[in-house]
Amino acid sequence: MAGKKIETETAEAFGRVFVKGNIPEINPVRCMGCGHCAVLCKKLGPNVLEIKDGLAKVIRPENCIGDGACMLACPTKAIFLMSKYSPGSPPSAV
Ligand code: SF4
Numbered sequence: 512m513a514g515k516k517i518e519t520e521t522a523e524a525f526g527r528v529f530v531k532g533n534i535p536e537i538n539p540v541r542c543m544g545c546g547h548c549a550v551l552c553k554k555l556g557p558n559v560l561e562i563k564d565g566l567a568k569v570i571r572p573e574n575c576i577g578d579g580a581c582m583l584a585c586p587t588k589a590i591f592l593m594s595k596y597s598p599g600s601p602p603s604a605v
Contacts, residue, residue, distance in 0.1 A: 519531070519532065520532060522576040522577075524555075524556065524557075524576055524578065525555075525578070529576040529577050529578055530577060531575065531576055531577060532577070532595060532596055533575065533577045533593035533594060533595055533596060534559065534569050534572045534575045534577075534593065534594065534596040535548075535559070535560070535569060535575070535581050535582065535590045535592075535593055536590065536591070536592045536593070536594050537566065537567045537568070537569070537589055537590055538588075538589045538590075538591065539566055539589075540589075541587045541588060541589035542566045542567050542585075542587065542589040543587055543589075544562050544565040544566055544567065545586065546562050546567070547584040547585060547586065548560050548567050548580075548581035548584045548585050548590060549561055549562055549567060549581075550584075551580050551581065551584040552580060552581055552584075555578070555580055557571075557574040557575060557576055557578075558571060558574060559571050559572065559574050559575045559581075560581060567581075567589070567590070572596045572598075573596075573598075575596065577593055579593065
């Protein structure tokens, strides 16, 4: 059976290998701008998120390793999905 070959970029962090290419989708209705996600992401290294105009925003998508730490840090479940990062076309929820 012929399969589709998928090219992946990986990142090593915390003694594990993560598949890169996805970024968090932030629900602007649920986000209360507390910054827990951004603080944790910065502390861990990738530093993908920042609070802008009272909401979490993906500022450095190329840094995202897809570890999902931001999802766990969010008290309101505003970050519920990771979606494919395409340079030049940010996800609709961002
Ligand atoms: S942790 Fe959740 S509520 Fe707080 S800024 Fe991040 S996305 Fe918004």
